[in-house]
Amino acid sequence: MFHDRRLARAAAALYFVTWVTSVLALPLYGGSATDSTAGLASRASVLTASVLEVVLALAVVGTSLLLYPLLRPHGPAAAVGYVALRTLEASVILVGVVAVLPAVARPATTASPGLDPAVGAGLHLLHDWTFIVGPGLVNPVNATVLALLLLRKQLVPRFIPVLGLVGGGMVATMNVAVMFGLTGPIPLLAIPLFAWEICLASALVLRGIRPNSPGKHHSPALTAGVVA
Template sequence: MGGGLYFLTHVTSVGAVLLYGGASYAADAPLAGRGGVLSGAVLEILLALGIVGTGVVIHRLVRERSAVTASGYLALRTLEASVILAGVVTLLPLVARPATTTAPGLEPGVEAALRLVHDWTFLIGPGLIVPFHTVLLACHLWRSRRTPRFIPVLGLVGGPVVGAMNLAVMLGFSDVLPLAAVPVFLWEIALAVWLIARGSDGGGS
């Protein structure tokens, strides 16, 4: 289950960005229409649920060896999901009102502000919270030797790299560098494959 949830988070996150159109760091790009944004919002809700799900699974796997790591990882994953959901809520008023298909008719300045809030939640949630729970879990896996050594190495490298990149973006020193996210992406893929190969209990203690 844990491995499948990790894959779910990747599929839904990429799908949401594609459906939103220019909603992430591209203020001058047109946002997708009602259908695209609503579909992207549904994917981000599934993304948030998948993120919390991975936290629950990892909590169960590591709590006997490290209650601090288990609780910390679950808390950080839940925080990440909460920030993502806050971003979803800021985009929905741009294209829809609840229980109607009537266009919201917001002023351009309001629309720009809501899109800016979404961009910041995208940066803070996946961008600056992920590095902390990545390093936390990778340190535990390195010490416990429960996984092949290259898996925690990917996390220990990828977490700080993606965190530094997003911090630079936050401070205005850099644009988004997709290659900087490759190590943390490989970390989650490798962990997902290992969880699936060993079973939902991670191969025991």
């Protein structure tokens, strides 16, 4: 039990790392992914943002790895799916980092990369798309997978996974609309998904992951009907 609490609290700490790094990195890029007409910021600013996004990607995977042993007894398929989806999200984030770095720097030198402006703009655009696809689309899916497991197995207070389901749907819908040019990003729509992660991290710190009624026995039919 003590080991489980340590894992839960470590996962909560990594959720905090993901919030800090994602919030700090975005403005350092100079409006990337929020304003299609804005150019990249200075070399130092973009490099700092890239380092933060590398830390973000590692923390994203770390949350799923720490939660995996806690979730596996309650839903092995969902636990593996959450790890896979978080890894996919982190991979897309890192693709964006690698894409944007050549636009501002060359390795082992402080000299300008000397790229054609059109090439730099293309790399910038690729980074913007990874922001939409990774945090914008994959993240709501992995949040939904986790929220469904937590809700059906009653592993945390009910309102927390409900926030995840509502927030995931809102963010995914917004980003699909952004993809098709129907709207620009609407930051307010991300608030429920952000609140879901804050509340989940708080629950991990305060009570960990465990059924509300540990002694309650489920019928075989009910157990078979629960989606792992």
